[in-house]
Amino acid sequence: MNSFTYTRAEAVATAVHETTADPTAKFIAGGTNLLDLMKENVERPDRLVDITRLPLQQIENLPDGGLRLGALATNAHTAYHPEVARRYPLLSKAILAGASAQLRNMATDGGNLMQRTRCYYFYDTATPCNKREPGTGCSAVGGYNRIHAILGTSESCIATHPSDMCVALAALEAVVNVTGPDGERRIPFTEFHRLPGDAPQFDNTLRPGELITSLDLPPQGFARHYTYLKLRDRASYAFALVSVAVGLELDGDTIREARVALGGVAHMPWRQPEAEALLQGQPATTEHFQRVAEALLRGAKGYSANTFKIELAKRAIVRALGLATSMQQPTYSV
Amino acid sequence: MSVPITTAPVRATAVGLPPLHELTLTINGVEKRLQTAPWTSLLDLLREYLDLTGTKKGCDHGQCGACTVLVDGTRINSCLTLAVMKDGCHVTTIEGLSQSDALHPVQAAFIEHDAFQCGYCTPGQICSAVGLISEGHAKNTDDIRELMSGNICRCGAYPGIVAAVEQVLKNEELGMKNKELKMAG
Numbered sequence A: 001m002n003s004f005t006y007t008r009a010e011a012v013a014t015a016v017h018e019t020t021a022d023p024t025a026k027f028i029a030g031g032t033n034l035l036d037l038m039k040e041n042v043e044r045p046d047r048l049v050d051i052t053r054l055p056l057q058q059i060e061n062l063p064d065g066g067l068r069l070g071a072l073a074t075n076a077h078t079a080y081h082p083e084v085a086r087r088y089p090l091l092s093k094a095i096l097a098g099a100s101a102q103l104r105n106m107a108t109d110g111g112n113l114m115q116r117t118r119c120y121y122f123y124d125t126a127t128p129c130n131k132r133e134p135g136t137g138c139s140a141v142g143g144y145n146r147i148h149a150i151l152g153t154s155e156s157c158i159a160t161h162p163s164d165m166c167v168a169l170a171a172l173e174a175v176v177n178v179t180g181p182d183g184e185r186r187i188p189f190t191e192f193h194r195l196p197g198d199a200p201q202f203d204n205t206l207r208p209g210e211l212i213t214s215l216d217l218p219p220q221g222f223a224r225h226y227t228y229l230k231l232r233d234r235a236s237y238a239f240a241l242v243s244v245a246v247g248l249e250l251d252g253d254t255i256r257e258a259r260v261a262l263g264g265v266a267h268m269p270w271r272q273p274e275a276e277a278l279l280q281g282q283p284a285t286t287e288h289f290q291r292v293a294e295a296l297l298r299g300a301k302g303y304s305a306n307t308f309k310i311e312l313a314k315r316a317i318v319r320a321l322g323l324a325t326s327m328q329q330p331t332y333s334v
Numbered sequence B: 001m002s003v004p005i006t007t008a009p010v011r012a013t014a015v016g017l018p019p020l021h022e023l024t025l026t027i028n029g030v031e032k033r034l035q036t037a038p039w040t041s042l043l044d045l046l047r048e049y050l051d052l053t054g055t056k057k058g059c060d061h062g063q064c065g066a067c068t069v070l071v072d073g074t075r076i077n078s079c080l081t082l083a084v085m086k087d088g089c090h091v092t093t094i095e096g097l098s099q100s101d102a103l104h105p106v107q108a109a110f111i112e113h114d115a116f117q118c119g120y121c122t123p124g125q126i127c128s129a130v131g132l133i134s135e136g137h138a139k140n141t142d143d144i145r146e147l148m149s150g151n152i153c154r155c156g157a158y159p160g161i162v163a164a165v166e167q168v169l170k171n172e173e174l175g176m177k178n179k180e181l182k183m184a185g
Helices: A012-021 A034-039 A077-079 A083-085 A089-096 A102-106 A110-113 A165-172 A274-276 A286-296 A308-326 B043-050 B105-112 B122-135 B143-147 B158-184
Strands: A005-008 A026-030 A047-050 A059-061 A067-070 A175-180 A183-186 A211-217 A226-231 A242-251 A255-261 B021-027 B028-038 B068-071 B074-077 B091-092
Touching: A012 A026, A012 A047, A012 A211, A026 A034, A059 A083, A067 A083, A077 A083, A077 A089, A077 A102, A077 A110, A083 A089, A089 A165, A089 A226, A089 A242, A102 B074, A102 B122, A110 A165, A110 A211, A165 A242, A165 A255, A175 A308, A226 A308, A255 A274, A255 A286, A255 A308, A274 A286, A286 A308, A308 B158, B028 B043, B028 B122, B043 B068, B074 B122, B105 B122, B105 B158, B122 B143, B122 B158, B143 B158
Parallel strands: A005 A047, A026 A047, B021 B091
Antiparallel strands: A059 A067, A067 A211, A175 A183, A175 A211, A226 A242, A242 A255, B021 B028, B068 B074, B068 B091
16 A cells, blocks of 8 residues: 555535545545555555545435435445335345445445446556556456456456446436536436446546535335346355346336346446337236347447356346346345 | 675665554543554554454455454444544454453354354454344344355354354344343233
């Protein structure tokens, strides 16, 4: 870990100012990803601005019937919050599918969005990596790429976004509230993260100095028909190879609205509203689920060690839509 | 001619001392005023500066749980926490769980159920179990396994660990029921 200056921000404006003034400064909250990356010398900020004492921890109702999650609310507090569990159980399940209890107790909602890929080449400073050091090449493309992306990739980068919470937030169409040197912005969740393109060093669309202050959940939480299906090499405490977040609004056996988001397959949670539209007004049957699965995986490209993800994702989508319809929970869920 | 060997330690040259931040931590009930560099993890503070070596360093990356302690009653990985960030908090380590000679119920249950072999993961397992119990979300054996999944045991003592946690939860439930009966008269 490099030596750094540590300051504690007492106000949001100070926090923003400190990081805007110093481009090598980083915010630290839970620290569960940043400190890990600093120990590996992947991240080497000269200054850490501790934002944990800022008044951004509240979870509160919004006038439109939605719910606002403070950026500093911990993942655990959020997952177990009665309003989240009742109105947005998809989000609860997704959060609880990730990491460990200890990590969920420390990690913050804002930080969960900011976490970086777990590509082992990104982590290994001895290997070429365009995300870590632009222009050096992508070691994963021709290397061991079991955990890597099959959708939205580029020649520069095939890393995945590792978060479970973000897959649910994408399905729920959350909005990210940020504040920065140029004022406040609201970023629709599906526009927060980006695809690698030819600039994989940028995970998201935040501008320098911007701080996430809260996440807004819309009134529709799909609490009656949802599932978060996570497929991984271990039964617990492992990242997704493929995961699926589903929310359905059913009218008898007919689907009125569907959201399907994929994790573990791209640089950001993967959603295709055109694929979801295929379910609108249709009966909730396997035949229709399969059509959505095909549409969602259109353009999928496998690499030497991860082609299995294409078929796995399709089957997972069909399984998840079935589970959401019948409301049977996947085997492992707390 | 042999090279002369100096016995005097080499002095640090251009690099100055790190800035030392003051912080106050209440550790196992005792308030301590400390000074530390900002990059010192809570784990290293406990082990290297306070000689509280009960908490173990397994992976130092938040992946094994051997460093689990309770901060303000909540279980966390102390290796992924900067000590300075916990200024003002209450920290409970494995050393602080027992009351004088009486073992904490979780410690006693671990012995009764053969929940450790080499013992290296054990302080983290016990602190994690104490956290799990106070969180109150484990309703059955599968829940215990899932909620303890952040603590790894290379010796494979998992069945004993789960049995120990299960017993403490059952005893707590019995204890609550007895209380209710007593209060009902």
